[in-house]
Amino acid sequence: MKCNQLAIILFFTLFFLKANAQEFKLGKVSIEELQEKVNPKDTSAVAAILFKKGETRCEYSNGVGFTVITKVALRIKIYKKEGYDWANQQVNFVKVSFFKETVDFTDAITYNLVGGKIEKTKLKGEGEFEENIDKFLSKKKITMPNVKVGSVIEYEYTIKSPNVGSFKDFDFQTNIPVNYVEYTTYIPDYFSFTNRFKGFITPRVISDKKNREIVMVDKEIIVGQGTKFSERKIFYQETKTSYIVENLPALKDEVYVNNVNNYAVSLSQELSTTKFPDEPLKMISADWNSVVKSIYEFDNFGPELNKTGYFEEDMKNVIAGLSTPEEKITALLNYVKTTVKWNDYYGYSCNDGVKKAYKEKTGNIAEINLMLTAMLRYSGLTANPVLVSTRSNGIAIFPNRTAFNYVIAAVETPNGLILLDASDKFSMPNILPFRALNWMGRLIRKDGTSEEVDLMPKVVSNNTVMMNYSVDVNGQIAGKLRRQRTNHNAMIYRINTDNIKEETYLEKLENENEKIEIKDYSRANEKELNLPVSETFSFSGANLCEGIGGKIYINPLLFFSQQQNPFKQENREYPIDYGFPFLDKYSINIQIPEGYKVETLPSPAVLNMQDNLGSFKFMTNLSENTIQLVITNQINTAIISSEYYSMLKEYYQGMVAKENEKIVLTKI
C-alpha cells in the first residue's frame, strides 16, 4: 500500500516537472515578457523575479571530498527606474586558504525590445568585479549592461563551497514580487539535513531517489614499477527534493515589527547526521537536544565554560562574605560588567577564549557570559548558559546550530530562573538588553541536556508620573512633576541619558515638551540599578493651554498626551512586538485660578481589550478648586498577535481621543 502511494506521487511529480520545464529556462525570453508594462498582481512593483531556479548538489572528487555546488538562475523584469538596483547583483563568499569558496556568474544577458525585435546585450568582464571585503570575506558583483525600463535580465551564478555542514539559505521571497521559484537539492544518503522554513507560505515539496556512483581512484607506488592506479566504484543513493512556490507577493516592512526577515519565505538547511560506509551513524544536529549537544561539545563553548583557573584568585574577594544567591548573583554580574567590556561582537562561541578576554578586559558575548556562568557555578550556584537568537538574527524556530548567535547566563533558584547578561552595563537580573528579547532561548545543562526558556519579560515595566500644576488667568501653567521608571523602562532611560550632559538633556526635554522652562531638576538612582530611576523638576510654560473667547481649554496630560495613533496601517500581517509588558500611569492634580469654574470635565472612561491584553483607564474627580485625574495605560504582554490588530488600533484610537479631550474653565 505504501509503495503504491509513493509511485503515484512520483508519477505526478515527474509529470508536473515536465510540464513546467519548458518555461523556466534561461535564454527563452518572450516578447510578451518584454512588453509587459506593470506586474499584473502588483502594479506598484518596481521589478519582479519572473523565475528563480536554484539547485544544490554534493559532488565528490578525489582528494577533495565532497563539494557543495549551488547554482541559481534568475530572470528579472524591470518595470520602473526605481527597479534599476536589480540590475546590480552581488554574492558574498569566503576566501581563505583552508576554506575556499568560488562564485561565477554565467549567461548574464540583458534583453530589450527594440523596434519589435529582441535585442540581447551580454555581460562582459568590464561589468564584473571582485571585492575583498576583509581577511575572510569577498564579494562578486555584476552590473548588467544596457538596462532600461522594460528590460528583462537573466543570469546564473554558481557557488562552490567545501562546507557540507550547512547549505546557504535559499530565499524564495524578497522585496519585489516573485512569480515562480523552484529550489532542488540533490543529497547523497551519507548526509541528512534538517530543513527550516520561514514565512507564511510553505513551499510544495516533491522528492525522488536515484542511484549514483563515485569512482574512487587509488594511487599505489610500487618500487621499481612506478605509480599504479586502480579504480573502485562506490554506489550510493541520492535524494532529489524540489521546493516550489508560485506568486509570492513582495515583502513589505511595517512599523513595530521585530525583524521583517522573520517573515520572508526562505529555507535554511543544516547537516543533522552523517552515515558513511563502514562508519556508525553520526549525529550532528537533528533536534534541539542534539543541536545543543553539538554546540556544547564545541571547543569554543563547553571547554571554555569549564575553565576556572584564570579567575579563582580574584573570586575570593568578590564573593567573600556573601551567602544568599541574590547577593552572589548581583556581585558577580557587577564584577563581570565592570571588568570585561563587550567588543560589539556577537556569537555563542568564544573568539580569543575566556582567559584572554579576562586578561585583556574585553571580549565577545560568549566570552563575557560563559565567564559569568563559570563564576556563578564556582560560587556554588546552579548556573547554565542559555543560547539566544538576537532580534536582528531572527527567531530561532527550527533546530540548527546557526539558529543562535548569542548566549546569556541563567541561574536556577527556588523562585524560578534568573536570566543574566553582563555585556550591557545597565542590564540587571531578568532585565536583559533589548537585543536579547526574542521569544525563546535554549538552556544547556552540564550533562548536555537542554530545555526551552521563555526570554520575554513577564514583569511589568512602569512609567509613573505624578504632576501637580496650577493654571493662572492668562493661561500660564506652572507646576512640579516627578517621574519614575522601573525595569526595562529604567534601562532604556539609563541608556538614553548615559553620557548626556544635563544641559543638553534639559534642552532636549524642553524642546520636546512644548518648549516648557525647566527648573530645580534632579535625578535619583541613576546608578542604583536595582532601584527605580526617577527625576523631579519644576516647569512652567505659556503654550500648554489655550485661552479662547474668555475660556481656558486645558489638555490635562499637557505634553504627555499621545497626539497620534501609532497604528496607521489599515491591515497588518506581523505581530506587534513591544518587547516587554508595561504600565504608564499619570496622577495629576490641577489647581484652577480664582474666579473660574469648571464648565466641562472629560467623562471617566475604561477601555479593556479582550483576553486581558491591556486596559486604559481615565478617572477624574473635582473637589473645590482642584481637579484630580488618574490615567493608566497597561499592556500585559510583550507580544500581541496580528489577529488582534484591528482591536489594538481601535483601542489606541479611543485612548488618543480621550487623552485629547479638554477641560474647559469659564469665569464665574
Added chain:
Amino acid sequence: MQFKFTCFLLLFSSTLLFAQKSEYNTISIADSLKENANAIVRLNQIDITISSQRNMNIMTKRVVTVLNEKGIGEIEATEYYSKTSSVKNIEASVFDGLGIEIKKIKRKDFKDQSAVSGSTLFSDDRIIYLDYTPTQYPFTIIYESEVESSNTAFIPQWYPLSDYFVSIEKSILNVNYPDNLGFKKMESNFSNFKINKTIDSSTQLSYTATNITAQKEEDYSPVFNTIFPKVMMGLENFHLENVDGTAKTWSGFGQWYSEKILSGTTELSEETKLKMKALVGDEKDPIKKAKLIYNYVQQKSRYVNISIGIGGWKPMLAADVDRLGYGDCKALTNYTKALLNAVDVPSYNTILYGSSRKRNIEPDFVSMQGNHMILSIPNGDNYIWLECTSQDTPFGYQGTFTDDRDVLIMKPDGGEIVRTKIYQDKDNTQISKGKFSLSQTGDFLGKIIIVSEGSQYNQKAAIENFQPTDKEAHYKKYWDNINNLKIDKITFTNDKENISFTENAEISAVNYGSISGNKIMFVVNGYNQITGNVKRIRNRKNPFEIQRGYADGDEIEISLPSGFSIEFLPSNFELKTKFGEYKTEIIKKDATNLVYKRTMFLKKGLYSSKEYDEYRLFIEQISRNDNAKIILTKNI
C-alpha cells in the same frame, strides 16, 4: 628584609615610570578644555613632506583623550590607501587616566578592508582602521602613522578643529616642499582662534594652534568649514594617478583637465552620431536639440559608480556608456556632452560640490576640488545645467543638490568659475486650494490640490515614484496634525515642461474636531501647519542660516456641520519681520461656510547668533496661529 622591600619598590617604580606617559594623564587637562567635550585632542601633529612632484609623505601623530563613548570617533586612527599610495606605518598605544600604558596595538591588529561605500559599486580604495573597545574611561590613545603617495593633487586640508564636541590642546602642521612646484595656501576663519604661523618660507610652512575649546553643534548653523579655521594647500605642478598636471589659474587648470583627462573620451560610433542627428531632425534651436538628447540619455542610462585607478578622476569612454547604458556622474555627463557634440550643441563638463547644503568651489584657490559633475550648456549670457545621473529630473532643473553655488566650468580653452541657478524665494511656491467639511461628530472630509514649483518642486516630485506604503507614510507625516488620517485617493501631475508638480488628494479623518460636552473645537488650518520645530538654544554662539526661502499660499473652503453655531472664530493675523511675512484671514460666507486664507513667505539669509531667538519667536508665533481653533456650540 627592609632592604629587600626597598629594592622591590624601586624596581617597581622604575618599571612604572617606563610605561608611563605622565604628560598625557587626564588630571593635567585644563577644565576649560573638558567643557562640552567628549574627547580632547592633546596633540595632533601632521608632517607633510613633498619631496617631488610625484611624491608626498604624510606623518601623523595624534594623541587623543577620550572622556566617554561619544568621543570614540575622535580617535581617527584611520588611513586610506590605493594602488598609488601605501600605509608605511600604523600603530597605536592606549594609556589609562593616570598615563599608564594598558595596551599596544600593532599594524596586524588594525582592520584592513575594502573602502566601498553605499552608492559605489566597485572601487580599488582600501581602508585600514583601528577598532578598539575601551575598557575604561577616560583613556588616551597615541596614534602614529605614515602614508606615502604619488598623488600630489590633493594635499589634505588642515582643520585644527575637526568636529563639534571636541577640544584641542595642541595642533601642529608642518609642510616641507621644494620651491619649484608652486606651493600655495589659503587660510580661512582664523579670527577668534589661537593659531600661530611659525614658519612661512619658500620651502616650509608651519602652524601651531593651542587651546581651542569644544564647540556645540547648533541648528541652522552654516556649513562647518565656513565657520571654523582651515588651511587649503595645493601645488601648481602636481601629479594625479600617473599624469602630471598644472593649476596656476582656473583657465590653465581647465586646459590641463580638458587635454589630459577628457581628451579622447568623447568619441562615438558613426551609427550613434547618425542616430542623434535623426533624433533632432530639422530642429535648429540648440536648446530644443539639447532637450531631445537629454531625454534620450534619461531613458537609456542609469547611475552606477565604479572607480578604478584614474577612473576615479577620468570619465569612462562615451562609447562604453553608449554600449553599456550605465556610468557615474562623470561618465554620464561626458556621454551627454558627446551626444550633444554630434548635433553641434556645445556643452561643458562642470565640477562642483553636490549637496543640499550649498557649498562653493573655493574660487580664490585654484586646485582640484569638488565631488560631483554636471553639464552646462551656454544659453545667451547664462547657462542651462543638466544633472545627467537622474532619470527623472526635468531638463535644466537643479533642485537643491546643485543650485546657487560657485562651480568650475571646463571650457576647452580654460576653466571658469560661475554661479549656478538661484531659485528666488518668491518662486519656490506651494499653492494649496481645497476644502473640507466637519461633521456633527467632528469627522473630517476634504479635497485639496497642491501645486509646487521652484525648489519646492524638488521635494515633491519624488513622491510620485514612492511605493504605496511609503506614499501613505509620507502623507501621514505631512499631515501629522490630522489624527486618524485616511488617504482616500491621490493622483499626481508632473509637468516637467513647466517644472510644476500637482498633488490632488482626497482625505478623511475621524475625530478631527475634539468634542467637549456640547462643543466642537477644531483647528482651522487643517492642511498646511508649521508645527514649530525651531529649538530653544541656550547661549547660541554660531550665526544661523536659512538656506532657501519659499512662498506658500492656501485658500481653503470650510463647511461647518448643521445644527451648530460659531462660538469663537480666531481673528485675522498678520506678521512682518526681516525673516519674512505671514498672514491669515477667515471670511464668513454664511452661517456654515467659511473661507480660510493663509500666506507665508520666508526669505533666505545669513543672520547673526543674536537674531536666532527673534527667528524662533517668529516661527513660534506662526506655529501658534497655525494652531488657532474654531469653537462651535450645538444649537439647543
